[in-house]
Amino acid sequence: MESRAPVIISAIRVAGLLLVAAWVGQSGAQETGARSDPHPLASWWLAVDDLWPRLRNDAGAAVFEELLIVHDDGTVENRAVFFQPPGEEACLFDSAQPCSDAPLIATARLRLENGILDFEERRDGNASLFGGNAELDRRLRSDAITGLESWIVIAQGNGGELALISSDGRMARHLVRISPDLLRRLRAGILVANISAADYWRCYVDRILGRADVIGGGMSDQLIEDYLHVASYALSLLAASRSWEAAASSDGAWDRMMIEAFDDVRAPRSDAERAELDARLAALASSDGAFSANPPFTATERANFSTILSQGEEARRLFCLN
Numbered sequence: 488m489e490s491r492a493p494v495i496i497s498a499i500r501v502a503g504l505l506l507v508a509a510w511v512g513q514s515g516a517q518e519t520g521a522r523s524d525p526h527p528l529a530s531w532w533l534a535v536d537d538l539w540p541r542l543r544n545d546a547g548a549a550v551f552e553e554l555l556i557v558h559d560d561g562t563v564e565n566r567a568v569f570f571q572p573p574g575e576e577a578c579l580f581d582s583a584q585p586c587s588d589a590p591l592i593a594t595a596r597l598r599l600e601n602g603i604l605d606f607e608e609r610r611d612g613n614a615s616l617f618g619g620n621a622e623l624d625r626r627l628r629s630d631a632i633t634g635l636e637s638w639i640v641i642a643q644g645n646g647g648e649l650a651l652i653s654s655d656g657r658m659a660r661h662l663v664r665i666s667p668d669l670l671r672r673l674r675a676g677i678l679v680a681n682i683s684a685a686d687y688w689r690c691y692v693d694r695i696l697g698r699a700d701v702i703g704g705g706m707s708d709q710l711i712e713d714y715l716h717v718a719s720y721a722l723s724l725l726a727a728s729r730s731w732e733a734a735a736s737s738d739g740a741w742d743r744m745m746i747e748a749f750d751d752v753r754a755p756r757s758d759a760e761r762a763e764l765d766a767r768l769a770a771l772a773s774s775d776g777a778f779s780a781n782p783p784f785t786a787t788e789r790a791n792f793s794t795i796l797s798q799g800e801e802a803r804r805l806f807c808l809n
Contacts, residue, residue, distance in 0.1 A: 525559035573726035587742035672715035690807035713791035
């Protein structure tokens with residue numbers, strides 16, 4: 488049975504869900520405590536400023552991006568999204584590394600009042616983000632968004648962007664609102680294509696989110712959406728298949744929150760079930776491979792996936808390889 492992927496790219500380019508007034512006009516309703524409405528900043532927020540690229544260049548840190556998840560009740564998860572394919576996580580080789588594709592930097596409770604954003608009740612995450620490198624861990628946590636207790640909020644554009652500046656003006660951060668599955672698909676897209684996230688992630692994300700033009704123009708949103716949908720499915724298959732060997736080599740404390748869920752993809756309970764997952768993955772790698780079951784995408788989506796995966800001109804434009 489064929490189904491259509493949700494129209495996610497066009498939606499990200501239309502008016503944001505929050506107005507500036509909804510951000511900066513809150514008063515007593517934002518006090519920590521019971522509230523009937525969701526927090527006005529409840530969403531996933533992806534950092535798009537140059538702080539972490541500079542940190543990677545200065546310290547040789549692993550490739551990651553900062554994510555701020557604000558829940559309806561104002562609680563916050565500050566996470567580092569890493570770019571390691573399933574089965575290649577650092578924790579398989581170093582028990583000091585986190586077995587998570589987005590380990591916690593810190594948790595906190597967010598308070599927004601009169602244009603001031605405060606992080607209260609902050610606690611560091613338990614995972615060592617860079618193995619035994621305590622100095623890098625300390626620097627990351629202190630430079631993260633939750634590392635500063637208070638920010639001045641500057642709303643930009645249509646409400647889908649958030650600019651923060653420290654009270655002394657020495658630090659500024661810039662985030663964009665992003666749906667969880669769009670972020671998962673963007674990450675899957677660059678991993679499945681085997682493109683260097685260190686070199687091309689930022690340009691690729693800017694183009695898909697409409698923050699920068701695709702060189703040459705004329706690249707359809709539908710082509711990109713179709714590719715991302717099927718790439719996310721492929722990464723989900725890979726994660727499920729490799730969970731079989733991971734379960735045998737770890738204590739099972741795995742956190743793959745950056746893998747999109749699909750109804751027909753589940754962790755295997757036997758060698759036969761794992762082989763079936765691998766067969767589906769192999770079929771995807773071939774433009775004419777046959778599926779034993781109806782996949783959750785159309786023939787057109789699969790063809791567009793193959794177009795990008797072929798590393799032709801469309802892929803070069805999408806991933807900024809020109």
